[in-house]
Amino acid sequence: MAHLKGQGKTFIFPVFIMGSFCITILAGLLGTLLPSLNYLPVIGHTQISLKPWLDFFSYPGIKTSIRVTLFSGLATSFGVVSLAFLFISFFYGNALWKFFEKILSPVLSIPHAAFAIGFGFLIAPSGWLVRMVSPGMTGFVYPPDWVFLNDPEGVSLAIGLVIKEFPFLIMVAMGALGQLEIEKTILAGKALGYQKEQVWLKILIPRLYPHLRLSIFAIIAYSLSVVDMAIILGPSSPPTLAVLILKWFNDPDVNFKLMAAAGSLFLFSMVGLSILFVFFMERAVCFFLRFRITNGKRRSFPARFKSIVFFMVAGIIFFTGAASVVLVIWSVTWRWQFPDVFPIVWTLKLWAKGLASSFDPVMTTVITGMASAFIGLVLTIGCLEHDADSKKNQTLNYNTYIHYFLYLPLLIPQITFMAGIQLSLVILGMDGYWITLVWSHLLFVLPYMFISLSATYRAYDTRFTDQAMLLKRSYPSVLFRVKLPMLLKPVLFSFAIGFCVSVAQYIPTMLVGAGRFSTITTQVVNLASGSDRRAIAVYALIQQSLAMIIYAVAVISPKILYYNKKGMQV
């Protein structure tokens, strides 16, 4: 069969994405590499040397900072991945799973900073949980002096990260699980006398893993380089590496910038080595545990295990929900002190003020989010159409390597390349424009949209389009009148994810937007540098509701549009 008119040209989409991602990120890395080698002519450094690196390694507390970063990052990744696999094995398809599926969208839409603030207030020694039982059960008239939150080892940070990243991995897994023949496999396994969990562990998880690999790498990169959550939940003296580097970048003493550049490349190498380590772990696991798959053991899981996983997942749901509830309470608080369980004076003043002053930032956020998600959608569908085309015609598929390019922005710490991108944009005179801001958001929007849409898009039954082509023979009209309407639900869902990712961007918005674009997220981060929890709560809730509204639209509109076409609602 020949290329369809129009579809044959879709190769430009992946080529465009790969080219532009590559150029942008290389420019960013170069803008970091040169200063790390003491080359930054504007402050009079033109002599290439390793001094920034030596400064970096001799900075007081740097070893602790690196250790804490590694610990919180790797503990998070290990925790999320193992909990996710156990959760899937034990609970796939049952009530807890279905409940989790239902709450997944709103949970994912909670911004990281907002969650961290709520979670921090929950677990602090003066926080809501202690207030609930004080002074009645504990006798605490004053909060206890426990090293709980912001602990020097980064444990509270790791727990917060696990709670926030676990739903993300489950979302990716849900997409991939649709492609495995789960029911059949379990049935066959059971017929051979294997417990369900054993079938999962021996057959299904190994087949699921490749679908999750890049997302797991992204989680590793994220937890090692996270800034906002680390400021709120992490240690302060010394803080994690990413926080320290950001401080140096912002230091008025310009010489710190060189050290910051070296540090951010070191952070990048930590991410790289961790990923490499996981890569070898995969090989090792394959090699050493292979015999376990075929050892014939059919039951080995104590039920106790299942209840531990149950409690952990229930804990994640509880903390996520309670963190949101506590934000709502703070937003209508006038006075609330330890050990009162609820505020003593309530008010709507903060909302009145917040709503009045957040109109412009909200508009900027919505317009930027819509634009990036729309462009992201066009590019993603373009790529996936090229996929379909090359598969059908057995021609060269440019998408084969696109994953590696798409994931680059997620695998390289933001601070490592965004500062360099800023420098390049200023040199080109292109900073502070809305369009460059949208592009910088797309670097992060596009990968997530691609992840969320590709599985369902590829699973589309092409017999529908083949049939339509026979009747109509116009590729665009078949695409827009048959295929996309049938895929409306995943398409809208992916749009919503793109929108939320754009909403959440802070560092790109500040650096590329030259501070001229204030979004709801930049407002939240600004207020978070102050002390007023009530104002922070109001803004964080406005931020969160933007995300929730778009998710709701994505979920509900197919139901309304196709109210009389039951088969299209899935």
Place this chain on the structure above:
Amino acid sequence: MKRLFLILLGMIFLSGFSQAFAQDWDKIVKKAKGQTVYFNAWGGSQPINEYIRWAGEQVQKKYKVRVIHVKATDIGDVVSRILVEKAAKKNKNGSVDLMWINGENFKAMKENKLLYGPFSQELPNYRLVDTENKKTVLYDFTVPVDNMESPWGMAQLVFLYNTKNMATHPESMSDLLLFARNHPGRFTYPAIPAFHGTTFIKQALYELIKDPRVLDHPVVLPDFEKNTRPLWDFLDKLHPFLWRKGKTFPASGSQMLSLLNDNEIFISLSFNPNSASNAIENGELPDTIRTYIHTTGTIGNSHFVAIPFNSSAREGAMVFANFLLSPMAQARKADPKIWGDPTVLDTRKLKGRDKALFDAVPKGIATLTPKELGRVLPEPHVSWVDALEKEWLKRYSK
């Protein structure tokens, strides 16, 4: 063509002369009309943000200058951006027209020639500034201001405490140590190099050093160890009795305010003598909070606004800076119900309506009188900051 040539010639002529002669203020106001000023200022406080919005509305009405408050989390970030712009030879149309600044950030901007000016002497309201008694408007952390920034407000270190939790308050650093011993876990200070944390150790050094006069001069490294010995001894003794046993510190001065409200700590600190009154006014703190200072006096300084070298709206920025110095704007700023930031003006120079504006400013419930605030200690020479921070990190950030 000929006319265009003449106009161009005229423009070159004018620009040449404007360097040589002081610009006429009227001309500046005229030029400022229609300009948009991107004012980069810390955006972490709602009352301050609202005050800036009010000021922007006023200059829009009076001078047709549009002010956009670009909220920054850390003004060092803005210094970075201007530096990057200089690196890229972006010598006009910079992204920042006016910025809220002082101390280290000012020093960095001045040293790297990132500032426009001198300009503050051209502002008509500048003559109302109290340059006689408020020396810190001329020396920003001991760095000569040289009219490269225009004063905006005054600051002095004060301690906040909850009268409900303690009957008396410490009056010196040694008192504070005693308090910490009796109330383990109820005091802390922000992690260095957070601004308020650095100020706290500077204050401690002032009180403990044998000869405070050495602080007026650049750090002499061979003597640093000997001079600062009493400070480290004090901190070594204090830390085990701090909040979280000194194992971790709050990340910022703002976090200290939350901790005070949560009753986690009993004593907090602030750089604004009115901040407790303001926080009580807007519900952030209980009305049992009061402020105090140590009998030796406490460190004070000023904060300013400055114009970057590549601003495209210098005139607009100057008009706004001048408005911020007006008695109307300064009196409103000093009101604890609004913001409570002390004025840089010499209120004795004011007459009639201007004076009445200041007389009408209520004294905050937790604010000390000027007499009680007493002697303001000058900032140590700016080189001490770096040396102290480095040593602190080496000792306590392991």
